[in-house]
Amino acid sequence: MTRVLAIANQKGGVAKTTTVASLGAALASMQQRVLIVDLDPQACLTFSLGHDPDNIDASVHDVLVGSQKVSNVVLETSDGMTLLPSTIDLAGAEAMLLMRPGREFTLRRALDTVAPEFDIMLIDCPPSLGVLTLNGLTAADSVIVPLQCETLAHRGVGQLLRTVSEVQQITNPDLSLLGALPTLYDARTTHSRDVLADVSDRYGLPVLAPPIPRTVKFAEASASGASILAARRNKGADAYRALARQLLDHWQQGTPLATFDPYAKVS
Template identity: 60%
Template sequence: MTTTLAVANQKGGVGKTTTVASLGIALVERGLRVLLVDLDPQGGLTFSLGIDPEDVELTAGDVMLGRHRVTEALVVTDEGVHLLPSSIALTRAEEQLVGRTGRERRLSVALDAVAADYDWILVDCPPTLGVLTVGALAAADEVIVPLQCETLSHRGVGQLLDTIHDVQQLLNPRLRVLGVLPTAYDGRTRHARAVLETIGETYGLDVLEPAIPKSVRFAEAPAIGRSVLGTSPRHKGAEAYRAVAARLVDRTPAPAVV
């Protein structure tokens, strides 16, 4: 069975792209077939995996508009994941999608056509709660909310959960919130620990473990066009993402042997 996981938070800079790239590579390391979907018009995931968004001919937007199939737009990265890329052209596609019938389900329909080819599909959502994020939630089985352990980082969590609830009620009743993934975490500070406790108490969300430690390695990796698992494989941040990936896999059925 294929599991589609959306990584969403309308606040920028909380580690969505790093989480998608790192979890994707960690799953590939475990021998799984992985498709990453870049739904951010800024193309951060695409760039982070060594592909210049300005050189991308087809994007997720072309697929959602029905102009091309997923297989026509796919790129295979150096680290072994398949990528449905993004570029600034996705902004124009998003504007066109607003007036299209079934706009919220277009990504789901497109991914259904290739789901049998993958064990995991991970979607990097843009830092908004617009049509692209709603489309990702409508296509997903599960959603993770990456969250920096700072007070201002969790102010929009309630709004995101309201959007998820609406998607569950109207578009995708199978969608499940796995929980919050702490990023840029410094367990030595009382403030960081207090933020996590506040999230759990206020919103009733599980806190995924281990927390992803704060490190400059995550900022350095995209410049090389690889994930932190590729640039610093033994770093504590890489090991943390491997541990999170292991937890995701251990609670799901093993992929069928063909």
């Protein structure tokens, strides 16, 4: 069975795109057939994986408006993943979808046509709670919320959780909220730990382990047109590999995902 994971947070700058690219590359290195979906009109995922959105003839926009099939649009990446790319045209798809009945199911129907070709699909949702994010959540089996370990990081988390709850009630009752993934984490600071503890207490949201450390390697990887896993071993890549292994064990064997205690002693 194909697993579909959405990465969602309407707050920008929380490493959604980095998480999709890095998790996808880690899962591909574990012999999984991975499709990553760039559902953000800014097309940062597409660009960071070596494809210039300005030079792409067809994208997820064309799939959503019904002019192209997924199989005709996908591109390959240097990390062994398949990419359903985005362009700025996607910004216009939202208005078109609003006029359609069953608009929340458009992406799900499209992905169903290629589901047998992939083990895992990862969806990079845009930094908003509009119809594109609703499409991502409706198409997914589960969702992870990347959470920046900085002041006011929890702003909007409550609204996102309400949106997830509404999707579960109306369009996707099987959607599972796996938890918050700490990103840009600095274990040396009390502040990072306090932010995570506050989110866990305030929303009852599991905090996933391992946290993703802050490192310049992520920016360097994006500039090179590949994921961080293509670089030499580093803490950021190792964290995403560990999370990818946990997700595989969770999906294949039902193993519970590890949770992070921000006040545990750091070795």
